[in-house]
Amino acid sequence: METLDVAALRADTPGCARVVHLNNAGSSLPPEPVLDAMTGHLRLEAEIGGYEAADARAEQIQGFYTEAAALLGARPAEIAFANNSTHAYATALSAIDFAPGDVVLTTRDDYISNQIAFLSLARRRGVRVVHAPDAPGGGVDVDAMAALMRAHRPRLVAVTHVPTSSGLIAPVAEIGRHCRELDLLYLVDACQSIGQLPLDVTAIGADLLTATGRKFLRGPRGTGLLYVSARVLEAGYEPLFIDMRGAQWTGTGDYRTVASAARFEDWEFPYAALLGLTAAIRYARRIGVPALSRRALGLAASLRDRLRGIDGVRVLDRGPELGAIVTCAVAGAEPEPLKAELAGHGINSSVTLREHARFDFADKGVEWCLRLSPHYFNTEEEIDRAADVLGAR
Incomplete structure (x- = not known):
């Protein structure tokens, strides 16, 4: 199985030096x-x-x-x-x-x-x-x-x-x-x-x-x-x-x-x-789409595992096959303040409101979710950092 040179990919990506970008489902960091x-x-x-x-x-x-x-x-x-x-x-x-x-x-x-x-x-x-x-x-x-x-x-x-x-x-x-x-x-x-x-x-x-x-x-x-x-x-x-x-x-x-x-x-x-x-x-x-896909999905799976272990955080993703978009509900939080809190730690995220997913969120009983979407240039340390910030609230 092909292994990606993550350090080289990050060197190609100017934004990696400034932020932990977990909003690739919104707009990713373009490479050089x-x-x-x-x-x-x-x-x-x-x-x-x-x-x-x-x-x-x-x-x-x-x-x-x-x-x-x-x-x-x-x-x-x-x-x-x-x-x-x-x-x-x-x-x-x-x-x-x-x-x-x-x-x-x-x-x-x-x-x-x-x-x-x-x-x-x-x-x-x-x-x-x-x-x-x-x-x-x-x-x-x-x-x-x-x-x-x-x-x-x-x-x-x-x-x-x-x-x-x-x-x-x-x-x-x-x-x-x-x-x-x-x-x-x-x-x-x-x-x-x-x-x-x-x-x-x-x-x-x-x-x-x-x-x-x-x-x-x-x-x-x-x-x-x-x-x-x-x-x-x-x-x-x-x-x-x-x-x-x-x-x-x-x-x-x-x-x-x-x-x-x-x-x-x-x-x-x-x-x-x-x-x-x-x-x-x-x-x-x-790079090879199969290789970058395996890494992105693997990072997302690791993030879900970390989030499931945090009190007050409920992972919302359901289905037989899951991708690189991780969604969760955070007890006691409000959407924009939570997004701003993560941004204060240098972590880019996004929130999705019920009006954007009326069937899905009605089934899950939530008004909004936090969306974290890693990609292949993210690191395991960045995944841990995002989970740590949510766990320390």
Whole structure:
């Protein structure tokens, strides 16, 4: 099993010298290659002009599609750049011609913005939103979800791979097999799993997959991507508001959509950010996603073990498979003061409120949770430090 050179990885990460960063599920610490790619391009734009810089870096810009495709087991033509995961998700939803009575089948753990988007579709288009039930041990009951697929023949099946509000890892490949058997459109939100877990869109069976750059992938904010399978492209799906990047204006009354996933992109790009995201993907692939995933999940498991031994701290994560997001309830604490207390010890964390996870937190009987999300560049000593601070309250 490959061992990571954690000291070298930390040396690549300027923030490690200043903070214990346990908020990688929010926005991770970018490594030096990401900074270099972004600042280098911004400098070039300042020196020769924005359009001219994009022309000069055309080969490197195209490298984004090659790198992202390799990360996901896809083809470059199936990759679109997006400003963030939610933007990619909304663009994907806009390509589906929902009609009154159509069913969106999802889970009780899907991301808040996705849930709101489904409710908006229900309000404006008459779509029915059906939530598959959870299994007794946590996470979606796949057999029950498959039964709902057969009963409702949903227009879309949508699943969040790793919820933002807990350490759960959803069985997206198992769900995908049922979607393929029934020929159902399948959308996977990989916002928290990209850069944390190995991803293969073929193994998952996804038709559409959305992701962000800023979290476990360690790219810049304001970046994300959308995977669009060849079968979806060939079926003619296109976003509702397509622009000149995604289509050619062939006559005063007509246009022709481009063949690739570029039909889901806008013409204007933040090229420095795109190159930063490319560098982040290349960095993760060079380290090896399986190796970095093992370390991140191992650190999270160690943190859960430490927290379970602290009076007044209740670990909230449930499910057959847990990832690198650790959530807990802390008796007698208030969310923002607790976050500030940890920050006073140099520890970055985040809090999640009940309004962000209404099903999950209602089941767990909590109004909020503390979220600690280690990554592969964190150390065992940093894990112990966070547990010690919570244990000393």
